[in-house]
Amino acid sequence: MKNRVVRGVAGSFILISLLLAIYVNMNWLWFTAFVGVNLFQSSLTKWCLLETILEKFGITD
Known part of the structure; x- marks a missing residue:
C-alpha cells in the first residue's frame, strides 16, 4: 500500500509541475527536477522522506 501511495504522489507531483510549467x-520545471532527484536518491539509499511521513500517519505495507 505504501509503495503505491509513494508512486502515486510522485507521479502526481511530476504531472502537476509539468502542467504548471x-x-x-x-x-516549475525545477520542482519536476527536485522530484526526480529525490526518486533517484531513494533508489540509491533505500530511504524516502514520504515513506517516513506515511508511517507516522499509520500507512504501512
Missing part, C-alpha cells in the same frame, strides 16, 4: 511559469 506549461501554463504558468517555466520555473
Whole structure:
C-alpha cells in the first residue's frame, strides 16, 4: 500500500509541475527536477522522506 501511495504522489507531483510549467511559469520545471532527484536518491539509499511521513500517519505495507 505504501509503495503505491509513494508512486502515486510522485507521479502526481511530476504531472502537476509539468502542467504548471506549461501554463504558468517555466520555473516549475525545477520542482519536476527536485522530484526526480529525490526518486533517484531513494533508489540509491533505500530511504524516502514520504515513506517516513506515511508511517507516522499509520500507512504501512
